[in-house]
Amino acid sequence: MLAIQISHPVPHMKLDPVSLRLFVSVVEEGTIAAAAKREHIAAAAVSKRLSELEELLDSKLLNRTNKGITPTDAGLSLLYMARSVLNNLNEIVVQMRDYSHGRRGSVKVLANISAITQFLPGLIKSFMELYPLINVSLEEKPSLAVTKNVAENQADIGIFTRLPHGADIEVFPFRTDRLVLLVPYGNPLAEHLSVRFSETLEHEYIALRSGTHLNFQLIKAANDLGRSLKIRMEVSSYDALCLMVQAGLGIGIMPAGSAEVYKMDGAKVINLDETWASRELSVCVRSRDALSVASRLFLEHLLEGQ
Incomplete structure (x- = not known):
């Protein structure tokens, strides 16, 4: 004999946050009337939503007695899930509003x-x-x-x-910033408080890497004087430049504000007497x-x- 299994059609209504919120209110308040007052909606509308929710989930969610309404085991499980869902939905609203207000x-x-x-x-x-x-x-x-x-x-x-x-x-x-000269102690330039760029061109430089504006600026300044910049080493950061100068490998030029960041016991900062040193x-x-x-x-x- 051929066995035919008949399944009940799923109702066309969809689970929505309004129904979940009303369900949570009814459980927390204990009566439909109290929940309706809390949610500012007619009691008949709340009752209809609850019936549709039970139909959709194919579960009895509430025990109705003269003393009020209490959740069934299924209803208690739904209560925890509904609170979580409603909280997540509220968090979405809060976060999206934060984005729109720049917070x-x-x-x-x-x-x-x-x-x-x-x-x-x-x-x-x-x-x-x-x-x-x-x-x-x-x-x-x-x-x-x-x-x-x-x-x-x-x-x-x-x-x-x-x-x-x-x-x-x-x-x-x-x-704005201002460029300064960094020289190791023992270098003849260390005796000066201020120097012209042309006075530095006999010395080997520790320079910031090619492609940086400072590298371009120093090479251009040397070319404008009909001279060339003697680059002994290129580095990728100011801290590396400071370390190489302190080691006595050459002199360097960097912004005064950056030079103040690094502790340099083995080097001296000297003013660079050039208009282009202000940037x-x-x-x-x-x-x-x-x-x-x-x-x-x-x-x-x-x-x-x-």
């Missing part, structure tokens, strides 16, 4: 080494104290790469040493109006007091 989000920042070592640590710290739910991602890049990447929408905000560029970006003044650092964005709320808040934080 939550992320900002990708590209900056050259001068900005990172001199200015950004304190600024990022104060920003994150104001907006702890905004994540700031910081990556070090040479100035030209900063402008190019921001123009190509690979970062939200860039900070670079002001230089000619062909990038389609909006630029704002940020800070402008700038902030760039592809479009200020197109920034996310979080990115716009970070931009405004950078530009405060400018």
